[in-house]
Amino acid sequence: MRLKKIIDLLEGNLLCGEERLNDEVEFAFASDLMSDVLTVADSEILLITGLANIQTIRTSEMSDISHVLLVRNKRVTQEMLSLAIENGIALIESPYSMFKVCGILYNLGIKPVF
Amino acid sequence: MLYVGVSLQFRFHVTGGDFSSAGTASSEIKKVLKKLNVDGVVIKRAVVSLYEAEVNVVAHAFEGDIFVNISSEKISILLKDKGPGIVDISKAMEEGFSTASPQVREMGFGAGMGLPNIKRNSDFMDIQSVVGEGTTLQIEIYINNKNGEQE
Numbered sequence: 001m002r003l004k005k006i007i008d009l010l011e012g013n014l015l016c017g018e019e020r021l022n023d024e025v026e027f028a029f030a031s032d033l034m035s036d037v038l039t040v041a042d043s044e045i046l047l048i049t050g051l052a053n054i055q056t057i058r059t060s061e062m063s064d065i066s067h068v069l070l071v072r073n074k075r076v077t078q079e080m081l082s083l084a085i086e087n088g089i090a091l092i093e094s095p096y097s098m099f100k101v102c103g104i105l106y107n108l109g110i111k112p113v114f
Numbered sequence: 115m116l117y118v119g120v121s122l123q124f125r126f127h128v129t130g131g132d133f134s135s136a137g138t139a140s141s142e143i144k145k146v147l148k149k150l151n152v153d154g155v156v157i158k159r160a161v162v163s164l165y166e167a168e169v170n171v172v173a174h175a176f177e178g179d180i181f182v183n184i185s186s187e188k189i190s191i192l193l194k195d196k197g198p199g200i201v202d203i204s205k206a207m208e209e210g211f212s213t214a215s216p217q218v219r220e221m222g223f224g225a226g227m228g229l230p231n232i233k234r235n236s237d238f239m240d241i242q243s244v245v246g247e248g249t250t251l252q253i254e255i256y257i258n259n260k261n262g263e264q265e
C-alpha cells in the first residue's frame with residue numbers, strides 16, 4: 001500500500017519526507033521499546049510507535065527504517081524533525097491510538113514481520 | 115573498501131544521562147561505513163551493536179569512551195566506562211533482565227534486550243566489569259560475515 005494512502009486512512013499528517021509519499025509499504029512493526037525495534041532485521045517496514053523522542057529517530061536511522069508513524073498525536077520536537085530530515089525519514093503523526101492504527105492496517109493487508 | 119593493512123580509528127566521549135546525544139557515535143560510524151561501501155547487512159549489524167552499547171553507557175554509567183577501529187577485515191569496537199559496573203554478567207546477558215531507571219524507560223529503553231541484541235549481531239563480544247568502577251565491552255563485526263550469526 002502506498003504511504004499516502006496509509007496517511008489518508010489514519011487521518012495522518014506528514015511532517016517530513018514528502019518524497020516518500022509514493023513508497024510501497026508492505027510490512028509494519030509496532031512497539032514503544034527501542035531495543036525491540038532493533039531486533040527487527042528487515043528494514044523495509046513502517047514503524048508504528050507511541051514513543052516520541054529523539055531516540056525514536058536514532059533507532060530508525062540505525063535500523064534503516066524510512067517510515068515512522070507516531071500515534072495519538074505525540075508532540076514532535078524540532079530536534080526529532082531535523083534528524084528525520086537529515087536521514088530521509090518520512091515522519092507521520094496520527095490522532096488514532098496504537099490499537100486502532102494496527103487494526104486498520106492489519107485488516108487492509110499490511111503484514112507483520114514476526 | 116579499505117586496503118589490507120590500512121585502518122581507520124575513531125574515538126568518542128559519552129556522558130551518562132545525555133539521551134539527546136546518545137547515538138551520535140553510532141551515526142558517525144554508520145556514515146563512514148557507508149562511504150567505504152561496506153555491505154548494508156554488515157553495516158546494520160555493526161551500528162545496531164554500537165548503538166545498543168552506546169545507549170547502555172548513557173543509561174547505566176557515568177561516562178565513557180568509545181574506540182572504533184575499521185580495517186579491511188573487521189570493525190572493532192571498545193567501550194570503556196566509569197560507572198556502577200555489572201554485578202552478574204551472565205544475568206545481564208539474559209533477555210529481559212534490566213535495572214534501568216524510570217527515566218531510562220521513558221526514553222524507550224530498559225527492555226533488557228540490548229546485550230542479547232549485541233550478542234546476536236556481532237561475531238565476537240566480551241564484557242569485563244568491576245563493580246563500583248566500570249565496564250569494558252569489546253565487540254567485533256567481521257566485514258565479510260553477512261549471515262549475522264556468531265561463528
Ligand SMILES: Nc1ncnc2c1ncn2[C@@H]1O[C@H](COP(=O)(O)OP(=O)(O)OP(=O)(O)O)[C@@H](O)[C@H]1O
Pocket residue numbers: 035036166170171173174175195197198199200206207211212213214222223224225226227228229230249
Ligand atoms: N555499561 C553498563 N554499566 C553498568 N551496567 C550495565 C551496563 N550495560 C548493561 N548493564 C546492566 O545490564 C543490564 C542489561 O543490559 P541490556 O542492554 O541487555 O538491557 P537494558 O539496557 O536494561 O535495556 P535495553 O537495552 O533493552 O533498552 C542493564 O539493565 C544493566 O543492569
Ligand SMILES: [Mg+2]
Pocket residue numbers: 166169170223224227228229
Ligand atoms: Mg541496553
